[in-house]
Amino acid sequence: MRALVTGANGFLGRHVVAALLARGVEVRAMVRPAAGLEALGWPSSVEVFRADLRTSRELGRAFEGVDVLLHLAAVISGGEDAQFAGTVVGTERLLEAMATSACRRLVLCSSFTVYDYSSIGRVLDEDSPLYQAPDIYARDGYTIAKWWQERVTRRFAERYSWDLTVLRPGNVWGRDHGYLAILSQQFGRHHLVVGPTTRIAITHVENCADVFALAATDARARGQTLNVIDGPGERIWTYLSDYMHGSGQPGWRLPVPYWLALQVVRLGFATVFRRATKVPGILIPGKFESRFRPLRFENRRLRETLEWTPPLDYQQCLVRTYGPAGDRNRALGRQLPSPV
Amino acid sequence: MKAALIGAGQIAKQHLSCLRTLPGVELAAICDLSPAAAEAAAERYGIQSWFTDHRAMLEKARPDVVHVTTPPTSHFGLALDSLAAGAHVIVEKPAAPTFEELEKLVRRAHAADRHFIEDYNYLFNRAPQEILRRVESGEFGAVTHVEVLICLDILGPGGFADPNSPHPALALAGGAIGDFLPHLASLAHLFVGAHRTAQAVWTKRKASVLPFDEFRAVLDAERGTAALGFSSNSQPDAFWLRVYGERMQATANLFEQRLTFDGPRDVPKPLRPFFSSLEEGKTIRRAALATLLGKFKGPGAYEGLWELLARTYLALADGSSLPVSANQVLAINRMIDALKPKEQRR
Numbered sequence: 001m002r003a004l005v006t007g008a009n010g011f012l013g014r015h016v017v018a019a020l021l022a023r024g025v026e027v028r029a030m031v032r033p034a035a036g037l038e039a040l041g042w043p044s045s046v047e048v049f050r051a052d053l054r055t056s057r058e059l060g061r062a063f064e065g066v067d068v069l070l071h072l073a074a075v076i077s078g079g080e081d082a083q084f085a086g087t088v089v090g091t092e093r094l095l096e097a098m099a100t101s102a103c104r105r106l107v108l109c110s111s112f113t114v115y116d117y118s119s120i121g122r123v124l125d126e127d128s129p130l131y132q133a134p135d136i137y138a139r140d141g142y143t144i145a146k147w148w149q150e151r152v153t154r155r156f157a158e159r160y161s162w163d164l165t166v167l168r169p170g171n172v173w174g175r176d177h178g179y180l181a182i183l184s185q186q187f188g189r190h191h192l193v194v195g196p197t198t199r200i201a202i203t204h205v206e207n208c209a210d211v212f213a214l215a216a217t218d219a220r221a222r223g224q225t226l227n228v229i230d231g232p233g234e235r236i237w238t239y240l241s242d243y244m245h246g247s248g249q250p251g252w253r254l255p256v257p258y259w260l261a262l263q264v265v266r267l268g269f270a271t272v273f274r275r276a277t278k279v280p281g282i283l284i285p286g287k288f289e290s291r292f293r294p295l296r297f298e299n300r301r302l303r304e305t306l307e308w309t310p311p312l313d314y315q316q317c318l319v320r321t322y323g324p325a326g327d328r329n330r331a332l333g334r335q336l337p338s339p340v
Numbered sequence: 341m342k343a344a345l346i347g348a349g350q351i352a353k354q355h356l357s358c359l360r361t362l363p364g365v366e367l368a369a370i371c372d373l374s375p376a377a378a379e380a381a382a383e384r385y386g387i388q389s390w391f392t393d394h395r396a397m398l399e400k401a402r403p404d405v406v407h408v409t410t411p412p413t414s415h416f417g418l419a420l421d422s423l424a425a426g427a428h429v430i431v432e433k434p435a436a437p438t439f440e441e442l443e444k445l446v447r448r449a450h451a452a453d454r455h456f457i458e459d460y461n462y463l464f465n466r467a468p469q470e471i472l473r474r475v476e477s478g479e480f481g482a483v484t485h486v487e488v489l490i491c492l493d494i495l496g497p498g499g500f501a502d503p504n505s506p507h508p509a510l511a512l513a514g515g516a517i518g519d520f521l522p523h524l525a526s527l528a529h530l531f532v533g534a535h536r537t538a539q540a541v542w543t544k545r546k547a548s549v550l551p552f553d554e555f556r557a558v559l560d561a562e563r564g565t566a567a568l569g570f571s572s573n574s575q576p577d578a579f580w581l582r583v584y585g586e587r588m589q590a591t592a593n594l595f596e597q598r599l600t601f602d603g604p605r606d607v608p609k610p611l612r613p614f615f616s617s618l619e620e621g622k623t624i625r626r627a628a629l630a631t632l633l634g635k636f637k638g639p640g641a642y643e644g645l646w647e648l649l650a651r652t653y654l655a656l657a658d659g660s661s662l663p664v665s666a667n668q669v670l671a672i673n674r675m676i677d678a679l680k681p682k683e684q685r686r
Contacts, residue, residue: 034503055505078498081350089374137384144380152376276636 002026003216004066004103006053006094007073009035011177012109012169015209016070017046023213030062030073053090063101068216069094072109074149080141087145088152095156104160105222107215108153110168111146112201112227117290124201125298126168126225139290140281165221169208169228170201170297175321177205178243182291183236185282189251195258196237198294201229204317207310214306226302230310230317233297246322258294341365341653344403344427346394346418347410348372348381351432354639355407356385358646362653369401394418398425405656408432411508412519416441419456423448428455428656430649433522435669437512439677446666457652457664460526460672462579464644464651464663467592467599468530471583474590474601475531481586482563486531488524489569489580494550501548513680514542515551517570523579524557524568525675531583533562534671538678545573557679568679579641595641597630599623 003020007013008029020027021043028047031037037048049062053073063069071094075086098106112124119129131139136147150166157164171180182200184191203211211228215221234242237255244251265288273279281287302308312320319325343365345352352370359365371391372378378390391397398406398421406422408415408431416436422429429449435458436442449456462468474480494500500507500516512518528535540557544550553572559565579594588603600620605612639646651663 032504052505079350081353082498084377084380085349088376088380092374092376133383134386137380148376148380273636278636278640 001067001217002028002065003068003070004028004030004049004062005070005072006030007071007109009037009040010072011174012172012205012208012212013072014040015174015205016072016212017042019206019209019213020070020216021045023217025213025217028062028066053094054085056093059094059097060100063098063103066101066103068105068107069098069103070107070109070212070216071153072212074109074146076142080144083141083145084148088148091149091152095153098162099156099160105163105216106153106157107165107167107212107221108150109212110150110166112168112170113143113290114147114150114168117293117295118286120293120295123296123298124227126227126301138284138286140287143290163222165215165223166225167211167215167228168225169211170203170233172203172205172208173321174205174317178247178321180239183240183243184253189249191240191251191253193236193240193253193255194261194292195294196235196253196255198236198258198292199233199297200236200239201227201295201297202233202239203228203230204310204312204320206320207312207317210311211302211306211308214308218306220305224301224305226305227297227299228302229297229299230314231299234314242318242322246318258292261292262288341405341657342368342401342403343405343407344369344371344397344401345381345387345407345409346371346397346422347408347414347432348374348377349409352381352407352409354642354645355409355430355649356381356387358639358642358649360385361646362650364657365653368403369397371397395421398422398427403427405430405653413437413508413511416445419445420448423452423454423456426452426454428457430457430459430652432459433526434458434512434519434676435522435673439673442673443670446670450666455656455662456666456669457648457662458522458669458672459645459648460522460664461642461645461648462523462594463526463530464647465594465641466597466643467581467590467594468527468644469647470599471581471590471592472530474588475583475585480583480588480590480603483531483583483585484564485566485584486528486564487567487569487580487582487584488527489567489571489578490520490523491571491574491576491578491580492520493575493577494572495546495548495553501550503549506549510549510551514555517542517550517552517555517572518680520570521676521679522672524570525672525679527581528559528561528566528568529668529672529675532559532564532566535559535561535566535675535678538675540679540681542681552681555679559675559678596627597634598627 003025008017009031017027028049030049032052033050075083114130116129116131131147184193207230208228266285269285273283343359348370367387369389370378370381370387371394375392382390406427406429408418412434415431419429419431445456494516509516509519538559542552543554544552555570557568581592583590588601590601592599600623602616607615634640655662
């Protein structure tokens with residue numbers, strides 16, 4: 001079996017490549033023309049295909065002999081238009097190329113960000129409501145791009161009768177990616193922690209990559225939409241403590257109850273910012289809710305459909321991310337320990 | 341009046357944000373090679389229809405005005421087709437990669453009795469308009485010299501200097517800086533008129549995919565002189581406009597709301613600098629607040645585009661003269677042509 005992986009040198013992509021290789025899948029790794037790959041240490045069996053989804057004319061060749069596409073590429077920095085062009089237009093071009101090939105199987109990396117948090121009751125699962133147009137356009141560039149990417153992909157899959165699996169990871173964390181935007185509002189080294197006892201939707205990058213490799217190889221994943229989280233999640237205060245401890249980042253933490261912070265944001269919005277057109281997300285109630293709203297997260301469908309359990313538990317993930325506990329203690333007040 | 345856009349990228353959003361506030365303007369259609377980009381813009385701005393083929397759009401939507409907001413190298417063909425379809429055309433700068441193509445567009449528009457407008461948005465920002473008002477009232481005195489210097493970091497990997505995907509502006513004479521020449525030339529032309537002679541220096545300080553990252557020029561023009569520049573290396577980002585008159589001088593940063601004047605003052609001469617500095621400080625503090633508020637609301641540095649479009653649609657509706665004339669477009673583009681690096685000038 002041969003898989004084409006886009007975004008293969010990204011934070012998640014490099015682990016997906018490793019997870020596929022571990023399952024005996026041949027990998028063609030698509031990376032941008034100027035990407036440096038030396039540090040990844042890929043074995044020679046990984047076939048590197050250099051292309052830029054926005055402009056390359058040779059995308060069709062990438063699908064030669066490919067049985068399954070794992071589409072992970074997305075632009076996560078830059079302005080809204082750069083993200084739309086890279087993520088959505090790039091996906092259109094990639095899937096147009098796929099339509100000219102014999103490949104009929106596709107695993108898309110979507111995101112929790114497509115869910116409309118302000119319309120969800122208490123539990124977020126795969127049946128929770130998604131954003132709708134035109135409300136989606138009031139969201140940030142990343143959310144718009146990921147929402148459109150899933151929309152475009154579903155349309156292609158329907159038109160060409162492809163076997164599509166949509167995986168929606170929660171917040172992916174791992175080495176050098178310990179901090180998550182949902183943890184707090186940062187002020188320099190200090191943190192305003194909104195709803196410190198809230199549990200967060202997280203998946204360690206190695207666990208998440210394992211789901212992608214499993215979904216690509218397991219027929220039960222076909223036609224499914226699955227949220228990817230490791231379990232009910234840690235509490236924000238615990239996770240943030242582990243992050244600050246593990247990464248040796250000193251700083252103060254000020255806890256604020258979610259309901260109190262939301263009332264302050266609502267009041268500010270109603271009195272000052274309602275007429276403003278360009279306001280930082282945290283000051284807009286809808287965006288504030290999608291970042292901090294306390295919900296219960298479910299991965300039951302993932303567990304039941306693919307009989308998946310995370311290969312690494314939280315303690316093992318901490319070691320993978322920050323090094324052994326002894327190192328982490330020594331790292332307090334110092335730089336991140338070098339990779340083990 | 342039915343408006344349509346070709347190109348649904350970043351600058352199109354500025355046009356659309358403005359157009360939907362204009363009375364009597366109907367957003368009829370948008371076209372982009374990417375179906376998702378076209379459909380997303382249509383959904384977001386309430387545009388009636390979207391297309392991926394501009395000819396199909398021109399035929400079905402029959403727009404009165406077409407905005408060409410694609411990368412610059414595609415402007416010529418799209419503008420020509422739009423004129424042929426009987427529409428007035430507003431083209432993002434630079435309207436055409438060469439002067440010959442630009443001239444052809446202006447001639448074609450004239451022959452078809454349609455208007456052809458290149459977007460010189462910064463001419464219509466508050467600062468240049470206020471300076472112009474004082475010049476016209478006689479308060480400023482005759483303009484002797486104008487300096488325009490854009491400092492903008494275009495060497496970052498995400499934009500013009502993207503190592504993965506060549507930016508379309510790199511095909512222009514002067515590379516990415518060529519994309520900014522219409523801003524420089526239009527402001528010079530506004531204050532000192534058409535150029536007679538021009539000397540330009542194009543250099544490169546840092547290794548990148550850009551052919552040049554620094555540009556300076558000196559011009560002798562009808563009513564005075566001009567010094568123009570673009571620096572990719574000087575920080576922070578700024579868009580300096582300095583106008584020197586026989587009675588007053590003006591300084592503005594067009595990326596912000598800063599605009600200060602210095603002129604005659606009814607105090608003993610040795611005290612003039614003291615009072616001038618006090619007043620300048622007060623003006624800058626007020627501008628700082630206006631700049632901050634502009635971050636929350638409105639078009640920000642694109643205020644000139646909104647003003648230009650509002651005036652254009654008003655003029656098209658009542659038949660009065662347009663804010664940008666064909667002769668102005670020709671003179672500005674002649675100036676741009678004279679500034680292009682010699683080995684790339686076509």
